[in-house]
Structures are given as structure tokens and as C-alpha cells.
Amino acid sequence: MSKFIIKGGNRLEGEVCISGAKNAILPIFVASLMSESDCIIHNIAMLRDVEVMEQLLTSLGAKIKSEGNGTYTINSNNISHTSISEQLMRKMRASNLIIGPMLGRFGEVKIAYPGGCNIGDRPMDIHLKSFEKMGAEIYEEHGFITARAKELRGADIHFDFPSVGATENVMMAAALAEGKTIIRNAAREPEVVDLQSFLNGMGAKVQGAGTDTIRIEGQKKLGGIEHTVIPDRIETGTYMIGAAITRGDIVLDNVIVEHVEPLTAKLREAGVKIETESGKIHVKTKEQLKPIDIKTLPYPGFPTDMQPQLMALLSTIQGTSIIIETIFENRFKHVDELRRMGAKIKIDGRVAIIKGVENLSGTNTQATDLRAGAALVLAGLVASGDTVVENINYIQRGYENLPEKLRGLGAQIKTI
Ligand code: EPZ
Numbered sequence: 001m002s003k004f005i006i007k008g009g010n011r012l013e014g015e016v017c018i019s020g021a022k023n024a025i026l027p028i029f030v031a032s033l034m035s036e037s038d039c040i041i042h043n044i045a046m047l048r049d050v051e052v053m054e055q056l057l058t059s060l061g062a063k064i065k066s067e068g069n070g071t072y073t074i075n076s077n078n079i080s081h082t083s084i085s086e087q088l089m090r091k092m093r094a095s096n097l098i099i100g101p102m103l104g105r106f107g108e109v110k111i112a113y114p115g116g117c118n119i120g121d122r123p124m125d126i127h128l129k130s131f132e133k134m135g136a137e138i139y140e141e142h143g144f145i146t147a148r149a150k151e152l153r154g155a156d157i158h159f160d161f162p163s164v165g166a167t168e169n170v171m172m173a174a175a176l177a178e179g180k181t182i183i184r185n186a187a188r189e190p191e192v193v194d195l196q197s198f199l200n201g202m203g204a205k206v207q208g209a210g211t212d213t214i215r216i217e218g219q220k221k222l223g224g225i226e227h228t229v230i231p232d233r234i235e236t237g238t239y240m241i242g243a244a245i246t247r248g249d250i251v252l253d254n255v256i257v258e259h260v261e262p263l264t265a266k267l268r269e270a271g272v273k274i275e276t277e278s279g280k281i282h283v284k285t286k287e288q289l290k291p292i293d294i295k296t297l298p299y300p301g302f303p304t305d306m307q308p309q310l311m312a313l314l315s316t317i318q319g320t321s322i323i324i325e326t327i328f329e330n331r332f333k334h335v336d337e338l339r340r341m342g343a344k345i346k347i348d349g350r351v352a353i354i355k356g357v358e359n360l361s362g363t364n365t366q367a368t369d370l371r372a373g374a375a376l377v378l379a380g381l382v383a384s385g386d387t388v389v390e391n392i393n394y395i396q397r398g399y400e401n402l403p404e405k406l407r408g409l410g411a412q413i414k415t416i
Contacts, residue, residue, distance in 0.1 A: 001390060001391060001392075001393065002392055002393075002415055002416065003388055003389055003390045003391075003392055003415070003416060004377060004380070004387075004388070004389040004392050004395075004403065004413055004414070004415055004416075005386055005387070005388050005413070005414055005416060006362070006377060006380035006381060006383075006386065006387045006388075006389070006411065006412065006413045007362075007385075007386055007412035007413075008360075008362055008380055008381055008382050008383040008384055008385065008386075008387060009382070009384065009412075010246065010381070010410045010411055010412055011246045011247055011248035011249070011410065012239075012242050012243050012246045012248035012249075012250050012381070012406070012409040012410055012411060013248050013249050013250060013409060013410050014250060014251075014408060014409045014410060015250065015251045015252075015253060015408075016239050016250060016251075016252055016253070016405050016408060016409055017252075017253045017254050017405075018231045018232055018235055018236050018239070018252055018253065018254045018255050019043070019045035019070075019231070019232055019235060019254075019400040019401075020042075020043035020044050020045045020070065020229040020230070020231065020232060021045075021190075021191060021194070021229055021230050021231060021232035021233065021234075021235075022045060022047055022049055022050070022232060022234075022235075022397075022398050023094075023164070023189070023191045023232075023234070024190075024191040024194040024195065024229045024230050024232075025041075025044055025045065025047075025050055025053075025229050026049060026050070026053055026092075026094040026097065027094075027097050027168040027172075027191065027195045028041060028194065028195060028198045028227065028229060029041070029050070029053045029054070029057060029072075029074065030053070030057070030094075030097045030098050030100075030101055030172070031101060031172055031195060031198055031199060031202070032057075032062070032074040032076055033057065033060065033062060033076045033079065033098065033101040033102065033105065034076070034101045034104055034105050034172065034175065034176060034202065034222045035076060035202050035222045035223055035224055035225070036076065036077045036221070036223075037075070037077070037223050037224030038073050038074070038075050038224045039073070039074045039075070039076075039202070039224055039225050039226075039227070040067075040071065040072075040073050040224075040225070040226040040227070041071065041072050041073075041074065041226075041227055041228075041229060042070060042071045042226075042227070042228040042229065043070050043228045043229045043230075043231075044066075044070045044071065044072050044229065045070070045232065045400040046070075046400050046401075047396070047397060047398060047399070047400055048393065048396045048397040048398075049092055049094065049397045049398060052088070052091045052092045052095075053092070053094070053095075055088060056084055056088050056092075056095055056098065057074065057076070059081065059084060059085065059088060060076075060079050060080070060081050060082070060084070060098075060102075061076075061078050061079045061080035061081055062074055062075065062076040062079060063075045063076075063077075063078070079105075079106070082102055082106050082108050082109050082110065083109065083110035083111065084098065084110070084111045084112065085112075086112035086143070086144075089111050089112035089113075089114050090112065090114070092114070092397075093114045093122060093165075094114075094165065095111065095114055096111065096114045096124055096127065096165060096169070097165060097168055097169055097172070098111065099111065099127065099131065099145075099147055099169055099173070100131075100168070100169035100170060100171070100172035100173035100174075101172045101173070101176075102147075103131060103134075103136055103147055103149050103152055103173050104152060104172060104173045104174075104175060104176030104177060105176055107148060107149050107150060107151075107152065108146070108147065108148045108149070109146070109147050110144060110145070110146045110147075111144070111145055112143055112144050112145075113140070113143050113144065113145060118330065118333050118368050118369045118372075119328040119330055119331040119333070119369055120328035120329045120330045120331065121329065121330075122328075124145075124166075125160075126159055126160055126161060126163045126166040127163070127165065127166045127169050127170070128140075128145070128147075130155075130157045130159075130166060130169075130170045130173075130183075131147055131149070131169075131170075131173060133155040133157055134149065134152050134153055134154065134155045134157075134170075134173060134174070134177055134181070135149050135150075135151060135152055135153045135155075136148060136149035136152060137149070151178055152173060152176065152177040152178065152218075153177055153178045153179055154174060154177050154178065154179035154180040154181040154216070154217075154218055155181055155182075156181075156182045156184070157170060157181065157182065157183050157184065158184040158185055159183065159184065159185040159186060160185075161185070162185050162186060162187040162188065162212065162298045163187060164187040164189050164191070164192065166187075167183060167186045167187040167192050167214065168187075168191075168192060168195055170183055171183065171192070171195060171196065171199065171206060171209070171214060171216060172195075172199070174206075174216035174218060175199050175202075175204040175205075175206065175216055175218065175219060175222065176218060176219060176220075176221070176222065177216075177218040178218055179217075179218055180215065180216070180217050180218070181215070181216040181218070182213065182214070182215050182216075183213065183214040183215075183216075184212065184213050185212055186208070186209075186211070186212050186213060186214045187298060187299065188209075188210055188211060188212060188298065188299050188300065189298075189299040190210070190230060190233060190256070190259045190299070191230070192209045192210065192214075193209045193210045194229060194230045195209070196209035196210075196214070197227070198225060198227050199222075201225035201226075201227055202222040202223055202224070202225045203219060203221075203222050203223045204216070204219055204222055205217035205219065230256060230259070231254050231255050231256055231259075233255075233256065233259035233260050233303075234303065234305045234306060234371070234398070235398075235399060235400075236252055236255045236259070236260050236281070237260050237263045237303070237306045237309065238306075238309050238374050238378070238399070239252055239405070239409075240252065240260065240263060240264075240267060240272075240274070240281065240283050241263075241267075241306075241309045241310060241312070241313050241378055242378055242381060242406070242409070242411075243272075243283040243284065243285060244267055244270070244272045244283065244285050244289070244313055245312060245313045245316060245378050245379070245381060245382050246381050246382050246411075247285045247286065248283075248284070248285065248409070248410075249282075249283070249284035249285070250282075250283055250284075250409055251280060251281070251282045251283075252280065252281045252282075252283070253279065253280055254279060255279060255280065255281050256279075257276045257277075257278070257279075257280075257281060260281070261300065262299070262300055262301060262302045262303060263302070263303070263306055263310075264276070264281075266292055266294055266302060266310070267283075269290070269292050270289045270290050270291070270292045270313075270317065271285075271287050271288070271289045271290050272284075272285050272289065273285065273286070288318070289313075289317045290317065290319065291314065291317050291318070291319035291320055291321040291354075291356060292314070292321055293321060293322040293323075293324075294307070294310060294321075294322075294323050294324070295323075295324040295326060296323075296324070296325050296326050296327050297326060297327070298327070304325060304326075304327035304328060304331060305371050306371075307323060307325055307331060307371070308331070308334040308371045308372045308374065308375035309371060309374050309375050309378055310323070311323055311334065311335070311338065311345070311352060311354060311375060312334075312338060312343075312375040312376070312378040312379040313378070314354045314356065315338055315341075315343035315344070315345065315354055315356060315357065315360065315379065316356055316357065316359070316360060316379075316382055317356040318356045318358075319355075319356055320353060320354065320355050320356075321353075321354045321356070322351065322352070322353055322354070323351070323352040323354065324350055324351050324352075325350050325352070326350065329350070332347055332352060333368035333369060333372050334368065334371075334372035334375045334376065335347055335352065337365040337366060337368070337372070337376055338360075338375065338376070338379055340363050340364075340365060341360040341361060341362070341363055341365065341376075341379050341380075341383050341387065342357055342359070342360045342361045342383075343357060343360060343379070344356075344357055359382070359383070359384055360379050360382060360383040360384070361383055361384050361385060362380060362383040362384060362385035362386045362387035362388075363383075363385075363387065363388075364388045364390070365379075365380075365387060365388065365389050365390070366389070366390045366391050367389055367390065367391040367392060367394040367395055368391070368394070369394055370394050370395060370397050370398045371398075372394075373389060373391065373392065373394045373395035374395060374398075374399065376389045377389055377395065377402070377406075377413070380413075381406070381411055381413075392415070403415050
């Protein structure tokens with residue numbers, strides 16, 4: 001398994017360009033299953049998860065062509081299957097997003113239960129209850145889920161929790177259902193808004209994404225579209241923290257400033273200097289930083305996907321910081337690895353108490369999931385000596401050209 005070796009001590013300086021958002025690309029790729037015409041999608045990042053989604057759509061019969069420079073054409077005119085192999089399903093939880101489009105277009109789909117992953121159990125009850133409300137029959141047996149609907153009907157659905165995936169899944173199913181659907185207590189993430197504009201470009205009638213109530217008027221069929229995916233707000237936040245943890249000075253290009261507002265507000269509270277103009281963010285850190293407290297919440301609260309990266313930063317800030325993780329029940333797997341680097345962190349259930357240390361020291365570490373891996377890379381940038389991060393396949397799921405981009409900012413990192 002390949003790994004990163006990082007020599008700590010260099011401040012990050014210079015400019016970095018942010019890639020397309022993984023968590024927008026995945027639902028948008030799946031939504032293209034609902035059209036019989038070409039969907040041309042720009043700003044696609046080269047990520048492991050995108051490769052897996054490509055394999056998954058191809059296994060259903062979709063034709064996918066990479067035009068190079070981040071543009072893909074997807075044609076789902078000849079979908080010949082309605083089930084996904086277990087081996088493919090287990091590679092990525094977001095594969096569960098195919099249920100909505102396949103139910104909407106074909107009235108049936110069979111998938112293996114997507115494996116939970118290291119950050120939590122990740123049930124699908126909200127997804128499945130919603131589809132049943134829309135008239136689907138759901139059978140769960142031997143680790144497989146089969147969903148069938150002779151006719152999918154719109155429904156008034158109230159989510160127990162603003163689940164991102166369930167919001168996207170139901171939006172897609174409702175786009176081809178009979179009649180009107182309302183999703184109440186919907187997720188408000190920017191990736192949900194990007195999916196809405198993709199669906200509406202295909203001829204769907206969706207409104208309200210970005211608020212907690214989304215209304216969809218089902219259509220008979222959907223057409224082709226050309227769409228550019230939004231930039232990745234979590235990649236953006238990861239580099240912003242890279243500048244803060246190395247006390248550096250960087251400019252991030254191709255960003256949507258308001259999508260990272262929750263992080264910007266907290267970094268400013270810690271004393272990080274952040275200037276923004278449209279499409280750009282300038283992060284510079286000279287002064288001593290202050291400890292802060294954060295609580296992860298659904299958007300526009302502080303994103304859980306930035307929690308491990310922020311913990312790495314807080315480990316280097318004198319004083320005591322508190323992190324409360326409210327979204328996933330097991331998203332502190334990076335703590336043991338940060339402790340191995342000298343971080344002083346106490347865990348009490350969903351609460352992490354971080355006492356900042358003078359400096360972290362490089363050692364052998366292991367990525368346990370995507371964002372935990374990113375946190376270890378950030379800690380390695382500032383730790384004394386060499387830090388090895390193993391299992392970097394997790395990191396390559398969600399960060400395009402991470403070592404190259406970091407080297408472009410002056411970091412000493414190589415892949416072996
Ligand atoms: C999306 O996952 C993201 N993935 C995750 O990013 C992100 O952490 C998460 O949203 C929360 O923001 C993609 O968009 C591909 P949820 P998703 O459904 O949709 C519970 C990354 O690092 N829940 O909003 O799976 C669930 O257990 C990844 O890029 C139910 O109880 O997240 C969790 O505790 C990691 N029942 C909470 O809701 C359900 O039916 C949030 O899950 C569905 C979810």
C-alpha cells in the first residue's frame with residue numbers, strides 16, 4: 001500500500017486551485033441515470049470515489065466518456081441492469097444514491113447494503129421510509145435491498161434528521177414520480193443545491209434546495225444537460241487549515257466563499273487572518289492563535305467533514321479547545337494517531353478536549369478514513385521530523401493531486 005512521507009517545518013506559501021466537489025459530483029453522476037440523452041459535466045476531479053462511481057454506472061449499462069480536462073459525457077440511454085454487485089457497493093457508501101434515480105426511471109433496483117464505514121453505522125432508514133411513503137416496496141434480505149414501485153407517487157415527507165444522502169435520493173426519485181413531493185427538514189448543503197440545478201437543467205421541477213423545505217413536481221421524463229460542478233468546500237477548508245497550522249500565507253483560487261463561511265468564522269475567532277473576494281480566499285497567519293470550541297452541525301453549521309482537520313490545528317494552539325461531534329457517532333479515529341504525534345487529546349463520548357502542545361513530532365501514522373487521513377497530513381506539515389501516513393488510498397478518495405498541490409505551496413511531501 002502506498003504512503004506519504006512528509007518532512008515538517010515548511011510554511012505553506014503561494015496559490016492553490018481548488019477542484020470540483022466530490023460530494024456534488026457523486027449525486028450528479030447518479031442523476032444522469034435518469035436521462036436518455038447526453039449529460040456533459042465539467043470540473044470533475046480525478047478522485048478514487050469518482051472512478052468507483054464510473055464503474056458503478058458502467059456496470060448498469062451507462063456509457064461514460066472522459067473528454068479530458070475534467071469534462072465527462074454520460075449517456076444512460078441503454079441501461080440494461082437494475083442491480084449493482086456487492087463488491088462495487090461495498091467500495092463506497094454513496095452508491096446508495098442510485099436507488100432514487102433507478103426507482104424513478106425503471107421502478108426497480110437491487111443493491112447490496114452499503115457497508116458502514118469507520119465513522120459510524122450510517123443506516124439508511126430515512127431513505128427507505130421515504131421511498132415507502134412514495135409507494136415503493138422495500139425488501140431487505142441477506143444484506144441486499146430490493147426496491148420496487150409499479151408507480152412512484154409524490155408524498156409529503158418529514159425527515160427525522162436532515163440527511164444529505166436521503167435528501168438527494170428523494171429529490172431524484174421525486175423528479176420522475178407522479179405528482180408533487182415535499183421534503184421537510186431537508187439537508188441544506190451546497191451540494192444539494194448543485195444537484196437541484198443539475199436536475200432542473202434536465203427538465204425537472206425542483207425548488208427550495210438550500211432551505212429546509214424542498215418541493216418537487218414529478219415529470220414524465222428528463223433530458224440531457226451541460227453542467228459545471230461547484231468547487232469542493234471541504235478541500236478548500238483543508239488547505240485553509242494547512243495555511244493556519246503552518247502559520248503560512250496562501251491564496252485559494254476557484255472557491256465559493258460563502259460555502260466555507262462556517263469554517264472561516266471559526267478560524268477568524270482563533271486569530272487567523274482571512275480576506276475574501278469573489279472566487280478567492282487569502283489566508284495568512286502570523287500571530288499566536290487562540291484556542292476555540294466547535295460543535296459539528298448540519299450545514300450551515302460547522303461541517304463534520306472539517307472536524308478532523310481542525311483538531312490537528314487545535315492540537316498546536318496553546319490552551320484548551322473543545323470539539324463536539326454531533327453528526328457521526330464514531331468520528332474520532334484520528335485521535336489515536338494524533339496522540340502518537342504528541343497531541344494531548346481527551347475523549348469523552350462525542351466530546352474531544354484538546355490541550356495544545358508546543359510542537360508535534362513526526363512518526364508512523366495510519367489513515368483510518370478520508371478526513372482523518374487529511375488531518376494526519378496537516379499535522380505532518382508542522383511536526384518536527386518525518387511523518388509517514390499509511391493507507392493513503394483513503395485520502396485519494398477525496399483529494400485530487402494532494403501531494404502535488406502541497407508541494408506547489410512549499411511543503412515537503414512525497415508518495416512512496
Ligand atoms: C454525506 O454523507 C457526505 N457524503 C459525507 O461526507 C458527510 O460527512 C455527510 O453527508 C454529513 O455531512 C457524500 O455526500 C457522498 P448523512 P451521508 O446521511 O449522506 C444519519 C466525506 O468525508 N442517518 O447526512 O451518508 C447518519 O448515520 C463524507 O466526504 C440516519 O440515521 O450523510 C449520520 O449519523 C464522509 N439514517 C447522519 O445521519 C439515514 O437514513 C448524517 O448522515 C441517513 C443518515
